[in-house]
Amino acid sequence: MQERRNLPQxxxxxxxxxxxxxxxxxxxxxxxxxxxxxxxxxFAVAWMFYWGIGVTGLNRPGMWGFMIVDFVxxxxxxxxxxxxxxxxxxxxxxxxxxxxxxxxxMTMFSLMTAMTLPFIHTGRPWRTAYWVxxxxxxRGIFPxxxxxxxxxxxAVFTYLTGTILFIYITTVPDIATLRxxxxxxxxxxxxxxxxxxxxxxxQWMIQAATGFLLAxxxxxIFVSVxxxxxxxxxxxxxxxxxxxxxxxxxxxxxxxxxxSAAVTLMVLMRWMFGFDKYIREEHFDAIGRLLVxxxxxxxxxxxxxxxxxxxxxxxxxxAVMKMRFEQWPYTLMLVLIFVFGYxxxxxxxxxxxxxxxxxxxxxxxxxxxxGMWSERYWLVVPGLERKYEWTFDWNFYRPGIVEITIIxxxxxxxxxxxxxxxxxxxxxxIWEEKEGQNFLQEIKVGKASIPAIVREF
Amino acid sequence: MATVTGGxxxxxxxxxxxxxxxxxxxxxxxxxxxxxxxxxxxxxxxxILAILxxxxxxxxxxxxIASGWGDRENWGYVAVAFGYIxxxxxxxxxxxxxxxxxxxxxxxxIDRISEIWAAAMxxxxxxxxxxxxxxxxxxGRPTIWFGWxxxxxxxxxxxxxxxxxxxxxxxxxxxxxxxxxxxxQIEDGSANWLTxxxxxxxxxxxQWRVIERAVAYLGAFYVVMYIGxxxxxxxxxxxxxxxxxxxxxFPAYFAISGFGxxxxxxxxxxxxxxxxxxxxxxLGREQFFALAKIQLALGLLFAYFIWTDFVIPWYGRxxxxxxxxxxxxxxxxxxxxxAAFALCFISPLVLLMWTKLRRGRVGPFIVxxxxxxxxxADRIRLFSSAFSDKDITEDRLxxxxxxxxxxxxxxxxxxxxxxxxxxxxxxxMRLIPVPSIWEMTExxxxxxxxxxxxxxxxxxxxxxx
Numbered sequence: 001m002q003e004r005r006n007l008p009q010x011x012x013x014x015x016x017x018x019x020x021x022x023x024x025x026x027x028x029x030x031x032x033x034x035x036x037x038x039x040x041x042x043f044a045v046a047w048m049f050y051w052g053i054g055v056t057g058l059n060r061p062g063m064w065g066f067m068i069v070d071f072v073x074x075x076x077x078x079x080x081x082x083x084x085x086x087x088x089x090x091x092x093x094x095x096x097x098x099x100x101x102x103x104x105x106m107t108m109f110s111l112m113t114a115m116t117l118p119f120i121h122t123g124r125p126w127r128t129a130y131w132v133x134x135x136x137x138x139r140g141i142f143p144x145x146x147x148x149x150x151x152x153x154x155a156v157f158t159y160l161t162g163t164i165l166f167i168y169i170t171t172v173p174d175i176a177t178l179r180x181x182x183x184x185x186x187x188x189x190x191x192x193x194x195x196x197x198x199x200x201x202x203q204w205m206i207q208a209a210t211g212f213l214l215a216x217x218x219x220x221i222f223v224s225v226x227x228x229x230x231x232x233x234x235x236x237x238x239x240x241x242x243x244x245x246x247x248x249x250x251x252x253x254x255x256x257x258x259x260s261a262a263v264t265l266m267v268l269m270r271w272m273f274g275f276d277k278y279i280r281e282e283h284f285d286a287i288g289r290l291l292v293x294x295x296x297x298x299x300x301x302x303x304x305x306x307x308x309x310x311x312x313x314x315x316x317x318x319a320v321m322k323m324r325f326e327q328w329p330y331t332l333m334l335v336l337i338f339v340f341g342y343x344x345x346x347x348x349x350x351x352x353x354x355x356x357x358x359x360x361x362x363x364x365x366x367x368x369x370x371g372m373w374s375e376r377y378w379l380v381v382p383g384l385e386r387k388y389e390w391t392f393d394w395n396f397y398r399p400g401i402v403e404i405t406i407i408x409x410x411x412x413x414x415x416x417x418x419x420x421x422x423x424x425x426x427x428x429x430i431w432e433e434k435e436g437q438n439f440l441q442e443i444k445v446g447k448a449s450i451p452a453i454v455r456e457f
Numbered sequence: 458m459a460t461v462t463g464g465x466x467x468x469x470x471x472x473x474x475x476x477x478x479x480x481x482x483x484x485x486x487x488x489x490x491x492x493x494x495x496x497x498x499x500x501x502x503x504x505i506l507a508i509l510x511x512x513x514x515x516x517x518x519x520x521x522i523a524s525g526w527g528d529r530e531n532w533g534y535v536a537v538a539f540g541y542i543x544x545x546x547x548x549x550x551x552x553x554x555x556x557x558x559x560x561x562x563x564x565x566x567i568d569r570i571s572e573i574w575a576a577a578m579x580x581x582x583x584x585x586x587x588x589x590x591x592x593x594x595x596x597g598r599p600t601i602w603f604g605w606x607x608x609x610x611x612x613x614x615x616x617x618x619x620x621x622x623x624x625x626x627x628x629x630x631x632x633x634x635x636x637x638x639x640x641x642q643i644e645d646g647s648a649n650w651l652t653x654x655x656x657x658x659x660x661x662x663x664q665w666r667v668i669e670r671a672v673a674y675l676g677a678f679y680v681v682m683y684i685g686x687x688x689x690x691x692x693x694x695x696x697x698x699x700x701x702x703x704x705x706x707f708p709a710y711f712a713i714s715g716f717g718x719x720x721x722x723x724x725x726x727x728x729x730x731x732x733x734x735x736x737x738x739x740l741g742r743e744q745f746f747a748l749a750k751i752q753l754a755l756g757l758l759f760a761y762f763i764w765t766d767f768v769i770p771w772y773g774r775x776x777x778x779x780x781x782x783x784x785x786x787x788x789x790x791x792x793x794x795x796a797a798f799a800l801c802f803i804s805p806l807v808l809l810m811w812t813k814l815r816r817g818r819v820g821p822f823i824v825x826x827x828x829x830x831x832x833x834a835d836r837i838r839l840f841s842s843a844f845s846d847k848d849i850t851e852d853r854l855x856x857x858x859x860x861x862x863x864x865x866x867x868x869x870x871x872x873x874x875x876x877x878x879x880x881x882x883x884x885x886m887r888l889i890p891v892p893s894i895w896e897m898t899e900x901x902x903x904x905x906x907x908x909x910x911x912x913x914x915x916x917x918x919x920x921x922x
Binding site for chain 1: 562603684688696703704705707709761766769770772773903904914917918919920
């Protein structure tokens with residue numbers, strides 16, 4: 001049974017503009033709770049900048065801890081936007097319509113959050129800038145420009161620039177709608193941002209072509225970003241890091257966590273903005289089926305990583321693997337990875353009835369991201385926490401309260417920024433929803449009416 | 458719309474599949490006619506393929522008698538034939554599975570063309586049983602089996618033979634409705650023996666539900682089995698035979714490039730069916746356009762996986778990693794690698810990125826033919842480097858092993874194996890209608906042309922089951 005139905009265009013506009021025009025009680029609660037956590041985050045960062053990186057649990061040899069793990073995690077979450085928006089746009093999947101904007105915005109804010117983490121991690125970001133700029137090419141003492149650590153910021157900045165452009169291009173028609181319905185400073189803002197959009201055929205053609213081209217371009221950037229993040233680790237000769245599978249493994253893991261985060265966001269938008277007519281059970285059904293495939297591919301790459309680390313029985317690799325499998329807290333993390341990341345959600349998503357259960361989808365999507373955060377920790381931290389012939393100083397990494405607060409802050413920052421965005425721009429694309437309403441068709445087969453879509457060829 | 462005059466279809470210049478406008482009766486008549494009528498060229502092709510197969514078998518026997526199973530390098534090109542068929546023929550049925558799982562409408566004329574290649578799965582199964590004796594046991598060398606009983610032989614055999622069995626089961630189950638049609642419609646006693654295997658199928662609602670579920674589950678299982686089988690072949694027949702070669706991406710690369718080969722097989726078969734198999738009304742630009750997009754995506758993945766396999770040891774710069782790169786990419790098999798890279802990645806990228814070429818029928822055919830040649834070069838690169846003469850119990854490569862170039866016997870074996878596969882598929886087309894009658898009939902019911910504002914568009918039903 002399909003829940004979709006034809007809605008009057010004016011009703012679509014009014015309902016989808018609701019977060020911009022009205023601040024619901026849930027939004028107020030959200031702003032206050034998230035704002036409080038962000039205040040703690042700002043205090044923790046300031047505290048660390050003042051006292052230095054010694055207030056964290058980072059110490060030799062484990063110099064990459066919570067903040068780098070969280071950086072990898074948020075880069076992963078950022079893959080949802082492109083996965084859902086670009087791929088589903090290119091493949092003309094109809095169910096993408098209510099999801100794309102929110103996923104793209106989540107991409108943008110996740111990337112911004114991710115990019116703050118390496119800067120905070122340095123402990124003295126202003127000194128990092130002083131050391132890095134101007135970049136010393138000629139003396140050869142700085143990291144080689146071919147190093148992943150140099151490629152990484154370039155890729156992430158390109159991704160962010162592309163994402164902002166992509167969101168902007170796909171939001172212009174909605175900004176024009178807002179311009180025509182607002183007054184005061186908002187009208188001025190929307191007038192500038194709408195770039196003279198008059199809804200004529202030529203503008204629609206240019207907008208569609210640009211969106212399509214950007215989607216195709218973003219796909220290649222999307223793959224390259226997380227590949228390069230993985231190469232931060234695997235270009236080194238560290239045991240269990242120096243492996244060729246990490247690039248696609250990180251990408252598929254990112255898609256798994258990112259699409260799950262999009263499910264969480266979809267449920268929250270239903271609850272917070274009352275978008276039940278637009279984000280329907282059929283959308284969760286479709287995204288659930290996609291997640292079954294993505295999760296299974298992720299497990300395949302996970303198994304490849306583990307099996308081929310042990311493949312030639314190198315003592316150093318075996319030692320780290322042993323630590324990952326047998327030592328606290330990695331044992332717990334391994335359980336979380338498998339149970340939360342695959343063995344609970346995927347069997348649930350196999351059944352249509354459960355895929356259409358909103359609460360179940362919400363909790364399974366949260367579980368996946370707990371599992372995926374653990375996976376990032378399980379991959380990154382033990383790689384440095386090993387003893388070998390030249391180790392002179394050694395300790396386990398244990399995160400401090402400052403790091404924990406910073407991490408909690410990042411989890412508050414993304415939804416906070418998303419809510420701020422929703423106060424200025426519609427979080428569900430109005431024009432795409434209206435287009436989808438126009439494309440609604442039905443075919444009679446015997447006595448049954450089958451939902452149908454328009455296809456151009 | 459196509460008009461039918463005296464049994465001949467008069468084609469109209471339409472970019473879409475003309476068979477969508479057929480009535481169910483026309484589809485049945487047309488399907489059964491194609492099942493019965495095989496022309497002179499069919500027979501001539503089959504005879505040539507049979508001769509090549511026999512020559513290949515003789516070459517294989519000569520090879521076995523001359524060298525026995527002791528010298529692994531003499532079996533290098535049997536391994537190439539096995540790897541190539543696994544990467545093309547065995548991957549072809551995965552195309553229909555992908556289409557069915559995503560409920561794509563364009564797939565319907567392609568489904569049977571894709572799954573009929575499962576009929577040739579006996580060939581890689583036989584080659585595997587011959588090759589198994591050339592692979593040493595797991596003592597004293599890297600392995601993914603970590604001391605499992607009877608590894609790698611038993612587990613590899615279960616996977617390869619299981620894949621072959623699943624392929625046959627998939628082909629049979631998805632053919633049952635068409636075989637039942639043939640049983641019911643052919644009354645002159647000329648119905649083939651296989652139609653009797655569908656005697657219990659009468660098209661009740663529960664039977665249809667069972668068929669649809671069985672096809673979906675068997676298909677998904679086939680894909681999972683395929684990936685598993687390619688993973689162990691990559692590990693046991695290639696990676697563990699090259700000392701120090703440890704690349705976790707390699708099995709995934711081996712499987713993904715196999716999918717590329719599978720799509721290429723389907724495109725080439727569809728092109729031949731369209732030109733000489735009387736299926737021009739079924740195979741429009743729509744099918745080639747969709748397949749070309751998949752081919753392009755798989756070409757990009759081919760390059761991405763090759764790159765990740767290459768760049769990690771290149772950055773590592775350890776002496777054994779450099780030797781490994783030189784063996785697989787530069788010194789030893791450079792030209793095989795260049796051919797594979799050019800035909801499996803550059804050509805799909807450069808040609809299929811243009812919508813005009815993707816929409817045509819010639820572009821996808823040329824690219825897919827190139828992919829099939831490139832993939833053969835790639836499999837020569839991989840299996841020859843694995844089967845070349847060296848001590849596989851060493852933990853690292855210390856010197857480049859000699860290059861294994863193919864001799865006459867080797868070529869005869871490879872060509873014979875490929876010919877056997879094609880011959881088996883052609884024989885299967887005598888028994889099973891291609892394209893599928895029931896899937897086409899279902900497709901015609903879910904498709905309509907309607908006016909949408911000022912233009913006429915296609916409306917496609919998406920049943921929500």
